[in-house]
Amino acid sequence: MREITMGRESLDRAVGGIKSKHSIIGREIELRKALICANAHRHILIEGPVGVGKTVLATAIADYLERPILRVDGDERYTEQKLTGWFDPPIVMQKGYNEESFIDGPLTQSMETGGILFINELNRLNEGVQNVLLPAMDEGKIEIPRIGTIYAKKGFLIIATQNPREFIATSSLSEALSDRFELLPLTYQNEDEERNIVETRTGIHDEHSTRLITEITRETRVHPFVRRGASIRAATSMASIIAFTERDIEDIRNAAYLALPTRMELREDSKKNVYEVIDEIIDKVVSRNPVSAEGKEDTGGPEDTAEGKDGEKKTIGR
Numbered sequence: 304m305r306e307i308t309m310g311r312e313s314l315d316r317a318v319g320g321i322k323s324k325h326s327i328i329g330r331e332i333e334l335r336k337a338l339i340c341a342n343a344h345r346h347i348l349i350e351g352p353v354g355v356g357k358t359v360l361a362t363a364i365a366d367y368l369e370r371p372i373l374r375v376d377g378d379e380r381y382t383e384q385k386l387t388g389w390f391d392p393p394i395v396m397q398k399g400y401n402e403e404s405f406i407d408g409p410l411t412q413s414m415e416t417g418g419i420l421f422i423n424e425l426n427r428l429n430e431g432v433q434n435v436l437l438p439a440m441d442e443g444k445i446e447i448p449r450i451g452t453i454y455a456k457k458g459f460l461i462i463a464t465q466n467p468r469e470f471i472a473t474s475s476l477s478e479a480l481s482d483r484f485e486l487l488p489l490t491y492q493n494e495d496e497e498r499n500i501v502e503t504r505t506g507i508h509d510e511h512s513t514r515l516i517t518e519i520t521r522e523t524r525v526h527p528f529v530r531r532g533a534s535i536r537a538a539t540s541m542a543s544i545i546a547f548t549e550r551d552i553e554d555i556r557n558a559a560y561l562a563l564p565t566r567m568e569l570r571e572d573s574k575k576n577v578y579e580v581i582d583e584i585i586d587k588v589v590s591r592n593p594v595s596a597e598g599k600e601d602t603g604g605p606e607d608t609a610e611g612k613d614g615e616k617k618t619i620g621r
C-alpha cells in the first residue's frame with residue numbers, strides 16, 4: 304500500500320505522476336484534494352455532469368494508491384447480496400452455512416483486503432443497497448447473517464462517482480450516505496483544456512478543427528433551447544470522425560450531426576429541432592473562426608495519443 308507524503312512538493316510530484324500515467328489534462332487541484340482525502344482515510348464522492356472525467360479521475364487515484372480495487376457499476380437492479388456476498392447453494396448443501404460456502408461480494412472483499420471499493424454511479428443504487436454501505440463506512444464493519452461481523456482492514460476506502468441529482472431519473476443519495484463522503488465536485492474544464500483533451504485522446508493536432516469542434520460542443524451547453532449540453536465525448540467523437548475527411552466546414556457539420564443529437568437534450572419548449580439548433584451553433588462558431596485553408600494542418604498521429612498507447616492502432620489521415 305502506497306503511503307502519501309503530504310508535503311507540497313511531494314503532493315505535486317504525485318499529482319504529476321498520476322496525470323502523466325493516465326494522460327489526464329488539467330485537474331491538478333482535484334487530484335491534490337483527492338490524495339489529501341485518501342491520506343486522511345476519508346471516503347470520496349466525485350460528482351459532476353456526464354463526461355466530465357469522474358471515472359478517469361477515480362480510477363487514476365485508485366491505481367495510484369496501489370491497493371486492490373473492486374468495482375461496482377451502480378444500477379437499480381444491483382442487489383444487497385451482490386454487494387456483500389451470497390451463499391453458494393451446492394456448497395451449502397454439502398457444508399452448511401459457513402465461511403466456506405459464502406462467496407464474498409466486492410464490499411466484503413475490499414474490507415477484508417484493505418482495498419478500494421470503486422462505485423461508479425453511486426446514486427443509481429437503490430436505497431437498500433445504499434444502506435448496506437453505512438456501517439462499513441463509519442464503523443468499518445458489517446454484519447453478515449450466519450457469518451457474523453466482518454471488519455475492514457486499514458486502507459479500506461470507497462471512491463464513488465455520480466451525476467448530480469437533476470441529471471438522473473432514478474433514486475438519489477440518502478442523507479445518511481452523503482453524510483459519510485467528502486465531496487469532490489467536477490465541472491466542465493476550460494476551453495484550452497478541453498481542446499487539449501480532444502487532441503490527446505484522438506491524436507489530431509489540427510488546431511483549427513479541434514478549436515471549432517470544442518467550441519461547438521461548449522456552445523451546446525449554453526444554447527437557450529438546450530436542456531442538457533454535450534460533453535467532451537461529443538468533441539472527441541467529432542474529431543475522430545473528421546480525421547478521415549477534408550475537415551472543411553461541411554465535414555464538421557456532418558460530424559456534428561452524427562455526434563451531437565444523442566448527446567444533447569433539447570428543452571421541451573424548444574422552437575427548433577436538434578439539427579436546426581446544431582446549424583445555429585455552427586454558424587455562430589464559424590463566424591468567430593473564419594475557415595481558412597492554412598488553419599487545417601495536421602502534425603499529429605495516433606501513435607502519440609492516449610488511445611494509441613493503450614488500445615489498437617488506428618490510422619488517422621486525410
Ligand SMILES: Nc1ncnc2c1ncn2[C@@H]1O[C@H](COP(=O)(O)OP(=O)(O)OP(=O)(O)O)[C@@H](O)[C@H]1O
Pocket residue numbers: 326327328329330351352353354355356357358359360464466500504535536
Ligand atoms: N481531464 C481529462 N483529461 C483527459 N481525458 C479526459 C479528462 N476528462 C475527461 N476525459 C476523457 O473524456 C471521456 C469521459 O470521461 P469519463 O468517462 O471519466 O467521464 P464521466 O464523468 O465518468 O462520465 P459519465 O458521467 O458518463 O460516467 C473519457 O474518454 C476520458 O478519457
Ligand SMILES: [Mg+2]
Pocket residue numbers: 357358359423464
Ligand atoms: Mg463515469
